[in-house]
Amino acid sequence: MKVLHVLNELRPSGAEIMLRIAAPFFRENGVECEILATGDSVGPYASVLEAAGYRVHHIPFARSPAFFMAVARFAKRSGFDLVHLHSERGFIGYVLAARMAGLRRLVRTVHNNFNFGGWLRMRRGFERRLAERMGVRFIAIAPGVEQTERRLYGTSPLLIPNWFDSAHFHPVTPEARMVARAAFGIRDDEYVMVSVGNCSVVKNHTALIEALARCTEFPWRYLHVGLEEPGAPERALAERLGIADRIRFIGAVDDVRPILHAADLYVMPSRFEGFSIATLEAFAVGLPALLTDVPGLADIRQYLEGVSYCEPSVDGIATALQPLLQKGAGLDDGRADRSAAIHQAFGAKRGVIAYSALYAQVMTKTAGSSPERGDLVLERGVPVVPERQDTMQSGAKRDHKN
Incomplete structure (x- = not known):
């Protein structure tokens, strides 16, 4: 055929x-x-x-x-x-x-x-x-x-x-996490969030950056994976808000695993999606996630329990981030179960x-x-x-x- x-x-x-x-x-x-x-x-x-x-x-x-x-x-x-x-x-x-x-x-x-x-x-x-x-x-x-x-x-x-590439993504080990965080110069107490997706209005990264600017009392770091728009408006926004030193714009990468291994939370603040492969990869690594409650991301509910959801607004994202940041950095106990469920379904x-x-x-x-x-x-x-x-x-x- x-x-x-x-x-x-x-x-x-x-x-x-x-x-x-x-x-x-x-x-x-x-x-x-x-x-x-x-x-x-x-x-x-x-x-x-x-x-x-x-x-x-x-x-x-x-x-x-x-x-x-x-x-x-x-x-x-x-x-x-x-x-x-x-x-x-x-x-x-x-x-x-x-x-x-x-x-x-x-x-x-x-x-x-x-x-x-x-x-x-x-x-x-x-x-x-x-x-x-x-x-x-x-x-x-x-x-x-x-x-x-x-x-x-x-x-x-x-x-x-x-x-997703089910042969490539598996639950992160403590050793892999330690190596990945050291490569990015991340302290043990820093709560690391990662998003994966090329910049666009639909991806709504600006709302996430504005929400993070309201949470500066916590020791956090944001790793932004994906191509930036011409003129880098999201980078400029971070500069204006005074949080550019906490955000690393990594660009496109061939292998996202080391970045996921360094993270405590996967964040996708999109206004809508089809069905995000990047989100499946994050779950396959075992990461907990904060997703906006929109078409294409809300669908995850029927396959996986315990996912955090919020509205795709600055207020909604900031409110949802507060308790997660208060919890602090560390490997999540549910990573093996999350990974197994995603491998089974996708x-x-x-x-x-x-x-x-x-x-x-x-x-x-x-x-x-x-x-x-x-x-x-x-x-x-x-x-x-x-x-x-x-x-x-x-x-x-x-x-x-x-």
């Missing part, structure tokens, strides 16, 4: 990271994947995906029928059995061009809570329902995303949650098996018919695929020969 994944510019974000993690598991399941980048440039993460074994192609996006037809002709000419769309931008254009080119096997993953309003909501709802009627199979990456798609747009997506192999089974279902459906869930079973929103991998692979091969 040969699958083309269509994305925007390739950056170290959700879909790209999951594809990197998934590469060996897709190969195990007989699925050969390639990637088409459609940004103005191919993107900084392209080399990472190529190192993982993907062949990466590039056709710059343009709002014209010629662009969409070029993508469709490329997919057909290259012999792809199925096209997997990851982009919200221009989605219906890809679908219509694919049908005109004779490509009928399309899957679309919705990677965020797209809570559009007004005319845009009506248009996107019409486009989604039209695409579903044309045989496109929709996937939601979190329960909240699934509910948004059903409630606002009238589609019936299958829930296959995001996954291991990479489990998610890839679910996608591979879905691809096989789409492959074997009559063109234009409405796909059904078939043998995919959900337990608390997590796909459980019965013992059918051999059948899935052989069925896909038979269809390919036909």
Whole structure:
């Protein structure tokens, strides 16, 4: 089975990271994947995906029928059995061009809570329902995303949650914690918070920085992981508030584990999320977390107990931080249980098996018919695929020969 994944510019974000993690598991399941980048440039993460074994192609996006037809002709000419769309931008254009080119096997993953309003909501709802009627199979990456798609747009997506690199993240040991804190020059009494995510209005880091400025009576340190915006406004805010010496802007990193190992708390103050892989990684290391009670983060409740939540405001974050800072620095006793729960629910192999089974279902459906869930079973929103991998692979091969 040969699958083309269509994305925007390739950056170290959700879909790209999951594809990197998934590469060996897709190969195990007989699925050969390639990637088409459609940004103005191919993107900084392209080399990472190529190192993982993907062949990466590039056709710059343009709002014209010629662009969409070029993508469709490329997919057909290259012999792809199925096209997997990851982009919200221009989605219906890809679908219509694919049908005109004779490509009928399309899957679309919705990677965020797209809570559009007004005319845009009506248009996107019409486009989604039209695409579903044309045989496109929709996937939601979190329960909240699934509910948004059903409630606002009238589609019936299958829930296959995001996954993380379950072979790479495990509970931090006292020795690893000590080494990591020493590397950052952190004192034993300092309470260390870490956030992981590129700066944007949605990530809401400014509210966290303003909240921390209200908690200067405590010995804390904040490690900020992720690319900064042009002009570094968050760094400038920390300077104005007089807390720049307590915040370390680390930038993008290849391996976030040492930073998580140094921390006492993972913080994600976002205004909304799709379903945060960075949060899964923090829990897999065993960290407690303070999350905002918003779509995409509130979903964690059904998988993990004992997560602290707050409103995505300066007041809400500051109020929630106070008791955590008062508790002081130290390894949390619940880290092993948290890690085990996340590994159970969001291991990479489990998610890839679910996608591979879905691809096989789409492959074997009559063109234009409405796909059904078939043998995919959900337990608390997590796909459980019965013992059918051999059948899935052989069925896909038979269809390919036909």
